[in-house]
Amino acid sequence: xxxxxxxxxxxxxxxxxxxxxxxxxxxxxxxxxxxxxxxxxxxxxxxxxxxxxxxxxxxxxxxxxxxxxxxxxxxxxxxxxxxxxxxxxxxxxxxxxxxxxxxxxxxxxxxxxxxxxxxxxxxxxxxxxxxxxxxxxxxxxxxxxxxxxxxxxxxxxxxxxxxxxxxxxxxxxxxxxxxxxxxxxxxxxxxxxxxxxxxxxxxxxxxxxxxxxxxxxxxxxxxxxxxxxxxxxxxxxxxxxxxxxxxxxxxxxxxxxxxxxxxxxxxxxxxxxxxxxxxxxxxxxxxxxxxxxxxxxxxxxxxxxxxxxxxxxxxxxxxxxxxxxxxxxxx
Amino acid sequence: xxxxxxxxxxxxxxxxxxxxxxxxxxxxxxxxxxxxxxxxxxxxxxxxxxxxxxxxxxxxxxxxxxxxxxxxxxxxxxxxxxxxxxxxxxxxxxxxxxxxxxxxxxxxxxxxxxxxxxxxxxxxxxxxxxxxxxxxxxxxxxxxxxxxxxxxxxxxxxxxxxxxxxxxxxxxxxxxxxxxxxxxxxxxxxxxxxxxxxxxxxxxxxxxxxxxxxxxxxxxxxxxxxxxxxxxxxxxxxxxxxxxxxxxxxxxxxxxxxxxxxxxxxxxxxxxxx
Numbered sequence: 001x002x003x004x005x006x007x008x009x010x011x012x013x014x015x016x017x018x019x020x021x022x023x024x025x026x027x028x029x030x031x032x033x034x035x036x037x038x039x040x041x042x043x044x045x046x047x048x049x050x051x052x053x054x055x056x057x058x059x060x061x062x063x064x065x066x067x068x069x070x071x072x073x074x075x076x077x078x079x080x081x082x083x084x085x086x087x088x089x090x091x092x093x094x095x096x097x098x099x100x101x102x103x104x105x106x107x108x109x110x111x112x113x114x115x116x117x118x119x120x121x122x123x124x125x126x127x128x129x130x131x132x133x134x135x136x137x138x139x140x141x142x143x144x145x146x147x148x149x150x151x152x153x154x155x156x157x158x159x160x161x162x163x164x165x166x167x168x169x170x171x172x173x174x175x176x177x178x179x180x181x182x183x184x185x186x187x188x189x190x191x192x193x194x195x196x197x198x199x200x201x202x203x204x205x206x207x208x209x210x211x212x213x214x215x216x217x218x219x220x221x222x223x224x225x226x227x228x229x230x231x232x233x234x235x236x237x238x239x240x241x242x243x244x245x246x247x248x249x250x251x252x253x254x255x256x257x258x259x260x261x262x263x264x265x266x267x268x269x270x271x272x273x274x275x276x277x278x279x280x281x282x283x284x285x286x287x288x289x290x291x292x293x294x295x296x297x298x299x300x301x302x303x304x305x306x307x308x309x310x311x312x313x314x315x316x317x318x319x320x321x322x323x324x325x326x327x328x329x330x331x
Numbered sequence: 332x333x334x335x336x337x338x339x340x341x342x343x344x345x346x347x348x349x350x351x352x353x354x355x356x357x358x359x360x361x362x363x364x365x366x367x368x369x370x371x372x373x374x375x376x377x378x379x380x381x382x383x384x385x386x387x388x389x390x391x392x393x394x395x396x397x398x399x400x401x402x403x404x405x406x407x408x409x410x411x412x413x414x415x416x417x418x419x420x421x422x423x424x425x426x427x428x429x430x431x432x433x434x435x436x437x438x439x440x441x442x443x444x445x446x447x448x449x450x451x452x453x454x455x456x457x458x459x460x461x462x463x464x465x466x467x468x469x470x471x472x473x474x475x476x477x478x479x480x481x482x483x484x485x486x487x488x489x490x491x492x493x494x495x496x497x498x499x500x501x502x503x504x505x506x507x508x509x510x511x512x513x514x515x516x517x518x519x520x521x522x523x524x525x526x527x528x529x530x531x532x533x534x535x536x537x538x539x540x541x542x543x544x545x546x547x548x549x550x551x552x553x554x555x556x557x558x559x560x561x562x563x564x565x566x567x568x569x570x571x572x573x574x575x576x577x578x579x580x581x582x583x584x585x586x587x588x589x590x591x592x593x594x595x596x597x598x599x600x601x602x603x604x605x
Binding site for chain 1 (some may be wrong): 468
């Protein structure tokens with residue numbers, strides 16, 4: 001069986017060195033500007049957060065296709081549906097807590113039930129929002145969006161993948177929820193790295209345990225795998241950027257071939273990404289699973305890096321989870 | 332094709348009878364608010380709006396958003412009587428497999444512009460359509476029917492601000508002011524008055540009419556169409572349960588279907604109307 005990094009993924013050369021760090025939200029902003037140029041139907045909406053969501057980059061260039069709605073996320077979600085109804089491709093831009101929380105009924109009943117071609121950019125996902133604290137740290141949006149019929153949910157791992165995902169979302173019909181973050185995170189992919197919506201990508205081959213990760217946790221998983229290699233454990237790392245529709249085949253294959261699974265997300269594990277993976281595992285090929293993520297706690301203020309340690313979201317936590325799964329595999 | 336008032340009066344009577352037959356057959360539904368909104372929908376679909384029953388996707392059509400989705404029996408009947416589909420289908424309302432869901436589903440019934448049912452959401456959708464038309468320099472109109480009880484929802488007022496902020500004079504809202512909601516009179520449940528002043532304060536052109544007068548409604552829609560610089564809202568004063576003696580002004584008929592016997596009395600009441 002193959003081992004080590006998957007060369008077909010064309011990850012950055014210095015992956016294990018000092019990797020450049022860029023916020024994923026910049027990928028959203030840069031993609032919107034490109035989309036504005038390429039597709040005159042693309043419009044962007046914002047609820048008084050245009051700078052921090054990077055929607056302002058589009059607004060500066062295409063003010064006639066930018067709609068500011070003020071601090072009114074519910075109204076914004078409905079307006080987006082109306083714009084979609086007359087042929088536009090609207091990108092709703094706000095924080096993850098607000099688009100999936102404040103405007104959840106609008107996302108459910110108007111957008112998803114109506115199956116309007118609305119794209120939802122959920123910024124400031126996860127605990128790493130930092131000092132703003134629990135009210136602004138979005139830890140629920142995967143759960144809240146993946147349960148909706150017609151909705152697609154994507155959590156890109158880095159800047160470039162966010163850019164690719166945003167661009168891809170404009171090419172398919174129907175509601176899409178994109179989750180990205182505020183902080184600078186390792187830019188591990190390159191232009192050549194494939195991004196196929198709905199397709200999990202094996203970034204590192206491995207036979208002992210598979211780690212399924214989304215968002216910046218993919219980097220933590222790769223670092224964990226490198227450390228575990230020294231301890232004689234061969235870890236598969238899968239970037240599962242699309243949580244819905246989920247790549248069931250990749251999960252079942254991993255369960256069959258490695259016999260143990262770890263999931264990693266910067267989100268509540270209850271109902272979130274880890275739950276989505278576990279659902280597929282238990283229904284198809286039950287093997288030991290350990291979910292790394294937020295464990296039924298609200299966030300709190302702190303520096304992003306401190307919080308990642310405090311909430312057990314570092315590569316060291318993934319290492320512990322893999323070792324736990326290894327022990328349970330042997331029983 | 333614009334229908335005359337006498338013809339529309341007859342159509343309105345048929346729509347009212349449909350509402351009774353449909354809800355009685357379904358054994359559930361919302362006859363009260365459906366009956367109060369009949370003239371509003373009939374005047375829009377038979378006189379005011381540009382649309383094409385032979386080509387429901389006609390790109391240049393005006394758009395109608397029914398925000399108070401529970402009164403869909405009135406809309407289904409209006410669409411059927413206007414030629415979008417055969418009126419026989421009306422009796423499938425609320426039944427398994429029917430295109431006529433208990434609240435609007437645009438995916439099942441393609442003649443609907445939106446899926447609506449959770450209150451307060453339609454005006455925002457209508458605003459999105461209006462902004463989209465303006466971006467494309469199209470002169471189509473957008474109409475949105477809300478309930479007065481629905482105006483309890485905060486999102487209506489978010490949308491009211493947005494409509495005025497963007498000076499959407501291609502948008503016309505209508506509030507079916509029947510004075511009742513599920514728990515009783517609107518003035519007791521959550522007082523809305525002064526409703527006209529509220530809309531004015533939010534920056535809208537307000538027109539108050541008798542919501543059962545086709546003539547007044549049509550005149551108001553024409554006035555709204557010409558008004559520049561602000562969106563218009565028509566406050567249509569109506570009677571909940573209009574035309575059925577035992578339903579008029581009764582909150583209990585908001586969401587209760589008539590029995591077969593009650594339906595017979597109701598149909599007689601409606602037949603006797605002028």
